[in-house]
Amino acid sequence: MPTVLNKPEYLRLRQLLVEARERAGLTQTQVAEKLHRAQSFVSKYELGERRLDVIDFMHVCVCLGVDPGDVLRQIAKSRK
Incomplete structure (x- = not known):
């Protein structure tokens, strides 16, 4: 698995998308x-075996009923 997918930001992204799917x-x-x-x-993408490009990310968020901007803000907050 590429190391970039193990970075904290990707781990948080995956966590947020799984949580959103489960909430939905x-x-x-x-x-x-x-x-x-x-x-x-x-x-x-949930297991970190592939990356999502920005278009796929937006489609996943819409499908899950979450605002892509909110997801990105949560990731940015977790970096602080």
Whole structure:
């Protein structure tokens, strides 16, 4: 696994996305269906096996019902 995916910011991002999915009451499969992707896509970004580009990140946030800006602000706050 690339070391960049082990940085605190990525760990926090993954944590926030998993928490948002769970709060929304969605499974990985349901998120994948909404995104028109395979379930493994969701599993891999949640486990830190793949990165999300900014467009995918925005689509995931919309699917989960969270504001992408709020997620980024939470990550920025955790760095302080």
